Amino acid sequence: MGDQKHMARMLLECSLSDKLCIVSQHQYEIIIIPALLVGTFLIILGVIVWLFIRGKRTQQQSPGLQGSAPVPSTSLNGQVGAQGGSMLVPLKETSVESLLKTSTQALAELQVPREQLSEVLEQICNGSCGAIYRTKMHTGDPAKSKIIVLKALKEPAAFHEVQDFLGRIQFHQYLGKHQNLVQLDGCCTEREPLYMVLEDVAQGDLLGFLWTCRRDIMTMNGLLYDITEKQVYHIGKQVLSALEFLQDKHLFHGDVAARNILIQCDLTAKLCGLGLAYEVHTQGAISSARTIPLKWLAPERLLLRPAGIQGDIWSFGILLYEMVTLGAPPYPEVPPVSILQHLQRGKVMKRPSSCSHTMYSLMKSCWRWKEDSRPSLKELCSRLNTAARTADDEVVLQVPELVVPELYANVAGISVENLSHSYSIL
Template sequence: MSSLSEADYRCKHGDTICEIRVYEQEVIVVPIFLLASFLVTLVFVLLMRFCPERVERMRPRASKSTSRRELHGIDAPPGINVLEHESIALDIPTSYSTFNPTNAYSSKNLSVPVRTLAPPPDPQPQPFQPSFTPIVQPRELPRQRLPESFNLVTPLPVAFSLRSDSSVSLYRARMENRNVVLRVLNDSADASERHNFLGFASFLAQLGPHPFLPELLGVVSLRAPLVTVVEELENRDLLSLLWRSRQEHVDPPCEITERRIFTMAQQVASALEFLHSKDLLHGNIRARNVLVSKDYTAKLWGLHGVHTRKDQGGTQKDDTSLKKWQAPELLAKRPASQSSDVWSFGLLLYEMATLGEAPFAEIPVNELLQFHQRGKSLKKPSNSSNALYTVIKGCCNWKDQDRPSLADVSRKLASGEKSASDKVLKAPGTINIEQYLKEAGYGESNSYTVF
């Protein structure tokens, strides 16, 4: 018996409810199924459009036998400078995972000892015991490929650069109504460069925020190209700012006063104290590793050496371009300490007072240690007041135990700022780049890159 004949047989004429029961599948079940399918499809399309990262997580993972590698786990922000001498081993041959928040730093030695060649005459300083542990996991930015996902993307020229990192391209862009700098890893980068890129970002993310460290905003690590994002600091690095202040008719105006030197120095000292509070030594304090905002706020950078020494168990390569800023104990192959950073901080003040001259410019690198051993000191810059020069000399004491703590330095800087002059500092002539590189101790294999 057919359904129609069955309805005619079972239902009285005009009994609608009875007829619906007979045709329940055609009238109710099928339309509801079609409507549900439409809603599911609509939700998935909206997710693909507005939340691509969630769709990525919903997709099934590739099996271990597949040859294609996928990024896993790193949610970390940015960096500005190029990566130097970084080496992060692949934890898993078929993944790019580098971020392990539970034990990423627990077994690493974060101190900066340098190979000892002979016992020093003074008592050995106590070993530097690190206590730096991961803090937070930063966010993964919901971005896709450039330039579709960022607004107003333009290449960022590198000032005063002899050679840039060939694996990283720099861009200026707009993100969330603010200017940012994008460090984009090129598609040609190999596995080691990808791990270096993300490993350094992971290290920076775990330092935590500080008002005088560049603000880390996020990464794109779940799909190529890999990107780290940081706030844009319009005046770029302090060294190029000091050099521009020597030039006439600069647009926008670039004016350095003694009061501004005291203010910016306090900001750098605050950031350095923050690192020391985490038992981390910077090891490379100088003007090229300080970044400056549009309103002349100084922010300490150049943290690549910190990450590298942590990753390599405290070892440090012998780099001639560092020696003009290194404390005597480091030149003598003795372990570094917080007072070693204080020495370099004194030379940063010298750079600021001279508007970008290299310290110990007339002394060859291989004669620096003997120069220090003879008790020689930096000459007073013509632009420096007695108060500023006193701080410089105190930081550059031969014996590390005679150098002031950063807290003492900060107090002296705050005191000096109150009586500092607002007169714009001047220096004769512009900087000759080749001569500067020679006076600063750069070898042929070294380069000066701002970012």
């Protein structure tokens, strides 16, 4: 009652045209609530602007944005440095000289005397670490001399670059040999320049091989050669064998594609480009600076979720598409930056005219959205074996158009420079 009398007194003291009386009566509703709403709006607006600016900065800092994506810093099933620990040379060494002395002892069984290497070097290309050469290694018996590839570390090299180069050699020593992985035949690390001695796969990468198969006549070692559906399965089974070998060591590849497979004249396939596997094994994570072409990545990778072997299975389906189309870029009608939205709508690539229904069914099983619903490596290998028994080995795969590398790179979301490499072990 006291409050009502006080309010009545206030109203009696005001004229009817005096708006301050109304404001005084309803000051909570008229002033305080709108002020709170405006303040909340400004805070939300500030957060949105901050997120937008941070997103723009992230895009500017990510190389290859138009067709490749940064790989999240995750490891297989959360395992850090699985089975084997760090492959880097111990950090207690403080100079390159002491580092080389320590590593040469650790890599004693791999050392190749430099005098066995021919001085005639044919440069293949420039790799990320330095030049890559093709040359001859002599063993004292001319009949046993062989062509090898030397991967050299650039000079001068910083301490951490020397350490990383030696770590990659040790990683291959840890992996051991497999018929479908590029083999490390030795090294020269007692002094600079440092070399990895690799087996030579003269035919080069599978993508370039497929492009050559588009010609009417193809020759290898003077013999006419074409590729059939049965041979696609033959190459595919070898890639799966290499992936199973990595999985047994708690590793995954991370970038399965025709450009990362080397092919020999007898159609022996050699999986290469093991940089992601090396990073996960040595550091427990993938470098945030590393980018992978978007069109080969599984949805979980595009969403920056943890990488694993199921992502390799998705990419294997893309590899089958590459082989049966003789090196066509995946999703040719979709811009690389729109691939995630395309997949989120439940769309997959249509069956190429050169692709059998059996092979297309295998591809689609690899492209299931949920990782758990995709086949395992063993199941996939079994299905490929079954399909190969009835596959056509007479009809040659044919694609009339020759490839323009610049156009392919634009559609695939890959730089032309990355297409020109013919040898990449790590």
